[in-house]
Amino acid sequence: xxxxxxxxxxxxxxxxxxxxxxxxSQRSIEAENLFLRRQLALYVERGVEPRRMDSAxxxxxAFLSRFFHWxxxxxxxxxxxxxxxxxxxxxxxxRLKSRPGRPxxxxxxxxxxxxxxxxxxxxxxxxxxxxxxxxxGIQVSPRTVNKYLPTRPTRRPRADMRWSTFLRLHAQGIxxxxxxxxxxxxxxxxxxxxxxxxxxxxxxHCNVTAHPTAAWTLQQLxxxxxxxxxYEYLLHDRDSIFAAHLDASIAKLGVKY
Numbered sequence: 001x002x003x004x005x006x007x008x009x010x011x012x013x014x015x016x017x018x019x020x021x022x023x024x025s026q027r028s029i030e031a032e033n034l035f036l037r038r039q040l041a042l043y044v045e046r047g048v049e050p051r052r053m054d055s056a057x058x059x060x061x062a063f064l065s066r067f068f069h070w071x072x073x074x075x076x077x078x079x080x081x082x083x084x085x086x087x088x089x090x091x092x093x094x095r096l097k098s099r100p101g102r103p104x105x106x107x108x109x110x111x112x113x114x115x116x117x118x119x120x121x122x123x124x125x126x127x128x129x130x131x132x133x134x135x136x137g138i139q140v141s142p143r144t145v146n147k148y149l150p151t152r153p154t155r156r157p158r159a160d161m162r163w164s165t166f167l168r169l170h171a172q173g174i175x176x177x178x179x180x181x182x183x184x185x186x187x188x189x190x191x192x193x194x195x196x197x198x199x200x201x202x203x204x205h206c207n208v209t210a211h212p213t214a215a216w217t218l219q220q221l222x223x224x225x226x227x228x229x230x231y232e233y234l235l236h237d238r239d240s241i242f243a244a245h246l247d248a249s250i251a252k253l254g255v256k257y
Contacts, residue, residue: 010056053077058085090187105148109138113148124162125149141238173232174198175225175255179212179239193217195224198235214243221250231255 053061053076062085064070071079104110109132116128123131125142132138132145177195184190191212195205205224209216225231234255236242 006056010054010060059089062086062089094183105140105144109140110148113140113145114150117149139238144238172199173230174235175204175231175233176235177221177224178237179241182208193220195221212241214241214246217241218246218249221246222253225250225253225255 062082065082065086070082074082112132113128116131117123120127125145128149129140129142129145132140175195175197177193179191179193182190182192188210190208190210192206192208193212194203196203205220207220221234225234232255234250
């Protein structure tokens, strides 16, 4: 933590120096650039080995290299090293931006699920999820409900069908859809939409867009299952792009969600 704070302080100091360059004339900056290059050339001619760079210097060089053709000005390290710094910075930025896993449901809904399970011991995750949706308008998947159910005694009879049993019995008629993110070589983010059969894991539809919307997603689903009457169920997560009118339109095709 202390090392990260030190890096941030050093980068802040570099940013202040950079802002100072804005107040100077273009001719002055160009002259200073040539002046520093001539001095650096002396060290290159004498074969002086530079000391190991700290993390703040690596971050600063990787950031500044975005604004000019850095290969002609690179002296202290090899181009492969600079590219490795770029990749490490991009990986760190993406790790901080990405939040793995689905967002947790509100604490009030978690408490409500536990209360419904305690007051109705014969209800399973399917029944509780349906009650929440029909009576309160809260859409929660049965798998999410199962995460917050109180621990049941072993070998206790269940009144509902298990989710694994449902998947096994209806695997032939189940399809699933989801988005995943792909990053191009120019750091452009594209959203890939895929639809697969649950039983065979066969890919039945795939498309790519930079700006996914509910209307675009609905059209992809229509192309996937519009002419396929054998599918009965569609599985998707709780992403906001799967709007209510999207599920209603899919239901008109004879597919439950």
